Amino acid sequence: MDALESLQQSVGYHFREQPLLLQALTHRSAGARHNERLEFLGDAALNFVVAAKLFARFPKVSEGDLSRMRARLVREETLAEIAGKIALADSLILGPGEIRSGGARRDSIRADALEAVIGAAFLDGGFSAAERIVAQLVEPLMTDDLGGEELRDPKTRLQEFLQGQGRPVPVYTLVAEKGQAHERRFVARCSVPGAEATEAEDGSRRKAEQQAAALMLVQLQVAVRG
């Protein structure tokens, strides 16, 4: 089986128009019909399909966390890794300069080509074709621990951090309430024995506390590393 055939099996979609797939695999160094416009299209398709899948899979996760989860899935590093798994480099079409300098191993070239393949699939087979590739390649990465450390709330993380060092739990106090009723602002303080207190302001008291906790966490982590 040739590389192109094997690639189409790996991405879970077979192109009706093979020239479209070839264009998606063509780096700009290789000629005029290169993949940059397809990459623009594919990047948008990927972002949307991943957003839709995360939205459905994590019904209780806030939009901010969904957005962070997505960023993790669509970043160059992740895409280059996926491209590695499906041996996309074997099908890349590069100019002679890029071939000599090992362009096929570059994360950016691989990630861009993967996006371009998704864009080309959308043109070739409509939205469902782009969806199929994302379902095949990206959906398996949407695990429950995708959120990971960063998505847990700062107050929880701060408490765990302090417990890990055998220190007392933090104390939160509301130090000010500003503004009129409909645009109230809260200033929360986070105090930890032996550390400078941190303060943060927000329209929600809970968020102000979370932000003060995040600041404290940064301060303590810098102290540990220093």
Add this chain to the structure above:
Amino acid sequence: MDALESLQQSVGYHFREQPLLLQALTHRSAGARHNERLEFLGDAALNFVVAAKLFARFPKVSEGDLSRMRARLVREETLAEIAGKIALADSLILGPGEIRSGGARRDSIRADALEAVIGAAFLDGGFSAAERIVAQLVEPLMTDDLGGEELRDPKTRLQEFLQGQGRPVPVYTLVAEKGQAHERRFVARCSVPGAEATEAEDGSRRKAEQQAAALMLVQLQVAVRG
């Protein structure tokens, strides 16, 4: 006809699940079932559908320019304007604080709700529903002059700028070529009598000249304003 019915006519899509539409119109100030997650979804849908439509409509435009055109179409200001045209504010559901402070007139609240409506439409009627709303509301803005001033190349703009002031045309010189054959870098200089020359470097000579022209343009425009 009530506001909700009229809104659905204006966006070109009638919801099967009215509660979904109501949630899209609910600002976070008004309760727990607010539109922030739908906004996340709708933002991604909008970005993709606009990308796909621009891709098809402007087959010769580079990915960079497509990206700039899209940014213009999906920015808050544009979306708030569209929301204004379809009287979306009449259907917004806001908390008492936001009502008192005139939240329905805020660009961000309107733009977010419009995105949320697109996200809700996708959930309600699939990709084609989101596509229909974008076709109805955003596609009319995809005119040939969408690119506008910024999308014309800097060398052309610099020349026109100088002609407008009755000054001589700029002169471009190649001041250096660096690197090996497959990764050649070009340094171009743009000279205009009475102004400090500008220089820029790029892997393409043409692009280096364009960048030098852009720098000159900035410099001359600052001088004019100063």
